[in-house]
Amino acid sequence: VVCINNTAINMQQLLYCVPGSNASCVMEQFSFLTSFALYLLFVFAMLVTILGNAVVIVSICHFKQLHNPTNVLILSLALADLLVGVIVMPIRAITAIYGCWFYGDTFCQIHASFDFFELFLIIASIFHLICIAVDRHQAICNPLHYSRKITITVAVMMLCVSWALAAVYSFGILYSKANEAGLEDLMASITCLGACLVYSNPVWRILGSTICIFFPCTVMVCIYTHIFILAKQHVRKIGEKNNCSHDRGKGGFVKKSECKAAKTLSIVLGVFIFCWMPLFAVSIIDPLIGYSTSAFLLEVLTWLAYFNSACNPIIYALFYPSFKKCFHCIITLKIFSPNSSTMNLSVK
Structure with a gap:
C-alpha cells in the first residue's frame, strides 16, 4: 500500500488518511473519471477471474470426459486463481484507489498475512505449472507408459505436495519475520499513519524471486522445449509438416490431442511469465535502490500479475475445443439437462 502522493499540489489541497495528524500519509487524489475508470477496470478483472475460473472448476468437476490427470492439475490451478x-x-483495489489503509492495526496485520497468502498462491501456481509440465512431458515423451505412471491418484498427490510446500515457504516467512531482518530503522523512518506496509530485505527478495519464478520458469521452459523438439522429430519421421500423428518408432505414438494440449499449456506458462516476471524483477531491484521505485509502477506491475489469473480461462476457451464446448453448455444452461455429465465433448 503506497500512501504518499508525489503529485505536485498545494498543501491546502492535500487530503490525509488520518485528518488532523501531521504524521498521516497523504491520500491518493484522482479525478472522478479516473476513479470511475479504475473501479470499472478492477471490477472487470475480478469478475472475469472469479467467473472464468469458476466455470473451469465446474466444467472439470461435472463433465466426466474431463476427468483425467491433466485436468485435475488444471482444476487446482483454477482454484488458486479463483482465490x-x-x-x-478486492482489498488491493481499495488500497490502490485511495492509497490509504482505513481498517486499523489489527486488520493491517491480517492484510500483511494476505500479502503472504498472495505469495502462497503464487508459489502454489508455479508448482502447479511444474506438475503440468511434467505431465505433458510424460504424455508426449513416454506415451506408452503415461497412463500407468500418471494417474489421477498421482496427480492428486502432486497437488498435495505443491500446496504443502507453498504453505511451508510463504507462512514460514510470515511467522519467522526473516524478511524484515535489518529493515527496522527503514520501516520506522518511512511509516506514516494510515499506512499498511510490508517490506522484505534484499536477501529474501532475491531468494524469493529465484525460488518463486526464475528457477522454476527456467526448468519449465527447458521441459517444454524438449517436448516440442521431440514432437517435431515425430512429425519429421512420419513425413507430416503440421500435424502430430501416429509414430511406431522408439517413442511409441503421440496423439494429436496431446500435442495440442502441450501447446496450449505452454501458452499458459508463457502468459504467466509475461505477467509475473516484471514484478519479481522490480522486487529484486527495489531494495537495492532504497525502496524508491515509483508507487504507480509497482501498482501497475502488481495488477498485471493479477490479470494472469483472469487469462487462463480465456486461454482454455480459445485453444481447448472441449473446454469451449463445456463453457457453451454452462452459459446456455444445458448443463442442467439429464445426463449432461456424460455428453461427448470431442470436436470432430
Whole structure:
C-alpha cells in the first residue's frame, strides 16, 4: 500500500488518511473519471477471474470426459486463481484507489498475512505449472507408459505436495519475520499513519524471486522445449509438416490431442511469465535502490500479475475445443439437462 502522493499540489489541497495528524500519509487524489475508470477496470478483472475460473472448476468437476490427470492439475490451478479474485483483488483495489489503509492495526496485520497468502498462491501456481509440465512431458515423451505412471491418484498427490510446500515457504516467512531482518530503522523512518506496509530485505527478495519464478520458469521452459523438439522429430519421421500423428518408432505414438494440449499449456506458462516476471524483477531491484521505485509502477506491475489469473480461462476457451464446448453448455444452461455429465465433448 503506497500512501504518499508525489503529485505536485498545494498543501491546502492535500487530503490525509488520518485528518488532523501531521504524521498521516497523504491520500491518493484522482479525478472522478479516473476513479470511475479504475473501479470499472478492477471490477472487470475480478469478475472475469472469479467467473472464468469458476466455470473451469465446474466444467472439470461435472463433465466426466474431463476427468483425467491433466485436468485435475488444471482444476487446482483454477482454484488458486479463483482465490486471487475472491480474496486478494478486492482489498488491493481499495488500497490502490485511495492509497490509504482505513481498517486499523489489527486488520493491517491480517492484510500483511494476505500479502503472504498472495505469495502462497503464487508459489502454489508455479508448482502447479511444474506438475503440468511434467505431465505433458510424460504424455508426449513416454506415451506408452503415461497412463500407468500418471494417474489421477498421482496427480492428486502432486497437488498435495505443491500446496504443502507453498504453505511451508510463504507462512514460514510470515511467522519467522526473516524478511524484515535489518529493515527496522527503514520501516520506522518511512511509516506514516494510515499506512499498511510490508517490506522484505534484499536477501529474501532475491531468494524469493529465484525460488518463486526464475528457477522454476527456467526448468519449465527447458521441459517444454524438449517436448516440442521431440514432437517435431515425430512429425519429421512420419513425413507430416503440421500435424502430430501416429509414430511406431522408439517413442511409441503421440496423439494429436496431446500435442495440442502441450501447446496450449505452454501458452499458459508463457502468459504467466509475461505477467509475473516484471514484478519479481522490480522486487529484486527495489531494495537495492532504497525502496524508491515509483508507487504507480509497482501498482501497475502488481495488477498485471493479477490479470494472469483472469487469462487462463480465456486461454482454455480459445485453444481447448472441449473446454469451449463445456463453457457453451454452462452459459446456455444445458448443463442442467439429464445426463449432461456424460455428453461427448470431442470436436470432430
